[in-house]
Amino acid sequence: MVGNRLLRGDRVRLTSFEDQDLEVFAAWQEDTLYLRLLDADPAFPRSRIQLTEWLQSQRKSSNSYLFGIRMLDNPRLIGHVELSSILWNQGTAWLGMAIGDAAFRGKGLGTEALRLVLDFAFFELNLHRIQLTVFSYNEHAIHVYERVGFRREGAFREFLRRDGRRYDMLLYGLLRSEWEAGTREEEHPLDPSHSG
Numbered sequence: 001m002v003g004n005r006l007l008r009g010d011r012v013r014l015t016s017f018e019d020q021d022l023e024v025f026a027a028w029q030e031d032t033l034y035l036r037l038l039d040a041d042p043a044f045p046r047s048r049i050q051l052t053e054w055l056q057s058q059r060k061s062s063n064s065y066l067f068g069i070r071m072l073d074n075p076r077l078i079g080h081v082e083l084s085s086i087l088w089n090q091g092t093a094w095l096g097m098a099i100g101d102a103a104f105r106g107k108g109l110g111t112e113a114l115r116l117v118l119d120f121a122f123f124e125l126n127l128h129r130i131q132l133t134v135f136s137y138n139e140h141a142i143h144v145y146e147r148v149g150f151r152r153e154g155a156f157r158e159f160l161r162r163d164g165r166r167y168d169m170l171l172y173g174l175l176r177s178e179w180e181a182g183t184r185e186e187e188h189p190l191d192p193s194h195s196g
Helices: 021-028 032-038 048-060 109-124 139-148 176-182
Strands: 012-015 065-071 077-087 092-099 129-135 151-162 165-175
Touching: 012 109, 021 048, 021 077, 032 092, 065 109, 077 109, 092 109, 109 129, 109 139, 109 176, 129 139, 129 151, 139 165, 165 176
Parallel strands: 092 129
Antiparallel strands: 012 065, 065 077, 077 092, 129 165, 151 165
16 A cells, blocks of 8 residues: 655655745855855855746756755745756666754754655655765764665765865765665555565
C-alpha cells in the first residue's frame, strides 16, 4: 500500500516555495553564517529582485525540485531543500539544504527534512543516486549526512579560503540500495520493500 506521509514527517513538512517566502528568504541573506555554510560564493546578500528571478528560474526548471521546510503547525518558512541538476537518464541528482532560521537549527529538524526529501527522491522520482558537497568546517551538516547514510567519496582539497584558512569541500553520495537497506518501516512507510 502506498504511504500517505509523502513530504510530511513527525514535526516538519516539505512544501512548495511561494512568493511570500521571499521576504523570509531575503532576511536570511543578512546572516553571513547561513551564507557561508550554503555556498562558496562571497557572503553577499542577494536582493529581492535577484531572489525573485532565482525563484522564477526554479519554477521553469524540468530537472529541479525546490521545497520549503515548515513546521507541521506553522506556515512560516524555516529552511529549504532542493534536488537539482537531475540527470533523468542516469537517475542522479544533487542535493542542497539549509535551515535558514537560526532559532530552528540544531533541533533535528534538518535531519527529518533530509529523510523526507530522500524518500521523495528515491521512491517518488525513482532516482538511483543523490550526491552533495559540504565544506569541511560544517561539522554539524557532515554529522547529519553521515547519520542518514551518505558516504564520503572524495575531497576537493583546499577548495575555499575563509578567515585566513583553507578548507576542503567534501563530496558525499548515497545510492538507493543503501537508503533502502538503512531505513526502517516505521520511519519510512513509503519504501515498497516494506509493504509485506
